[in-house]
Amino acid sequence: MDAHLRELRYFAAIADELSFTRAAARLSVSQPALSKQIRSLERRLGFALFERRGREIALTRQGAALLPAVREVLASWDRAYADVRALGGPRTLVVGMQTAVGRERQRHALRRFREQAPDWTVSLRLVGWDDPTAGLADASSDVAFVWLPVPSPDIRTRTLAAERRHVALPGDHPLAARAEIAFTDLLDEPFIAPPAAAGPLRDLWLASDARRGRPPRIAAEAASPDAALDAVASGVGVALLAEGDALLYQRTGVVCRPVRSLAPAELAVAWRADDTREITRLFVASLRPEA
Template sequence: MDVHLRHLRYFLAVAEELHFTRAAQRLFVSQPALSKQIRVLERELGFDLFERRSRDVVLTPQGEALLPGATATVAAWERAQQAAREAAEQRELVVGMQTAVGRGLQRRAMRRFGEQMPNCRVVLRLVDWTDPTAGLADGSSDVAFVWRPVQPRDISTRTLFSERRVVALPDDNLLAGKEEIPFADLLDEPFIALPPEAAELRDFWLATDARQGRAPVIGAVAEAADEVFEAIAAGLGVVLLAEGNAELYARPGITTRPVAGLSPAELAIAWRAEDTRPAVHAFLTALAAEPPRSDSSQF
């Protein structure tokens, strides 16, 4: 026996209102029409759902037994409808980032995502360092590659890989000749800093927690990766970066060297915690196929 979803909605309205007239008003149907549809449902089921009284109604034991399942069925259908509408509406997924991701990670994720959501176009959006959430905070990005320790309220993150930090410095800097540079040797070097809006991320790339209370020397402030390396080439300072980004941002006249004594850098995928759209889920699933990678040499 197949029961129409409409009949279940009518049943739930009467069960919640315990009054046919109020339930009819809520459903925008006439009271006689509602009563007729409830009778049709009862005939199909083979038992009464309500005990009719002069001024109201109450659920019969059979009605009480049916109520949880009917509620769950209607709720599940509404969720399915919403998911289908969102899938139809979302034809574009905006992926925010502040630096090149590289490491083959983005390319592989895009391929898997395309297999799951062939009708959804991916747009890559480069966001400057004044927004450490890479567009998630203002809704201009749907998902984003971010560097920890970014973890604003209502934003979820998952670490994708962990790498040691290296320093990029001019070729003619005296420290460039070392195979590995203790961070203590960099304390007096001017640093290229992220803008103050980057907050904890600015502190992380200045390694303020490893300075034992000494304030960093700021040689310049940069809002994007290209600005950072232009400042280094101009001799304005040095900068810390993740080891995997050293090759991505290789420039003539700039050397990178591992730095000892610092915690690793972590790249994460981030999304708004309440965002359950299919395209967002598909992108996160595509990235989940990549096992978190950790460079053991950093420890």
């Protein structure tokens, strides 16, 4: 029976916290997504890892017996990965993105980074909205461009820009002719939402902070700006996105309009708090916040 490293990290974090809620916050994943992963792992293992006692949990006998081996596997992998990356030859910094950064920021930052670290290459990877850390939580990314907030005390962030939120509408929508739209006029619209695993990203792109307790109408879920705009173009619903993305992601038959009365979306660079490498510091320093 094979298990993914991510699942083992999830198991170890829950064992540390003895709380799905605290472990989810630590891992920067939603609690439902974490529970689903553990249930899937337990099904494949053929036994339960945790006993659920109302709001409290405890390791089962099998879980307690398995935990030391899991910790050893994770520690061995982390040591081996660090050792291999320290070897000579081409080295790669993996940059996770929840959105195509564009906005001229990416090009200038990469040029400055290469000038300071010519023996490093940068690998850009687009990560779905179902991971609000853009790969930092499971170490598949070294640094990341994320939308705030990131729900983890183990991740550091620095804001790069604040952008107005826009709404993407089908071109024939009654509101499409307006130059600007009040959010109150969108409250009853069907929305394209990020998946529940997106956690705070789902709230950001549904403008939960401005609904005053009114639940949104969810027409469909999408794990990326591209998928969300495809759904809008098909007439499924409307979607919120940042001003920069309104320019970067364009679709025939879709119009984007600024929305009044919404707090701006904050784009940030993020990295793990325990990553003290000079190369990470150099990359973060190459990104200059907008004035």
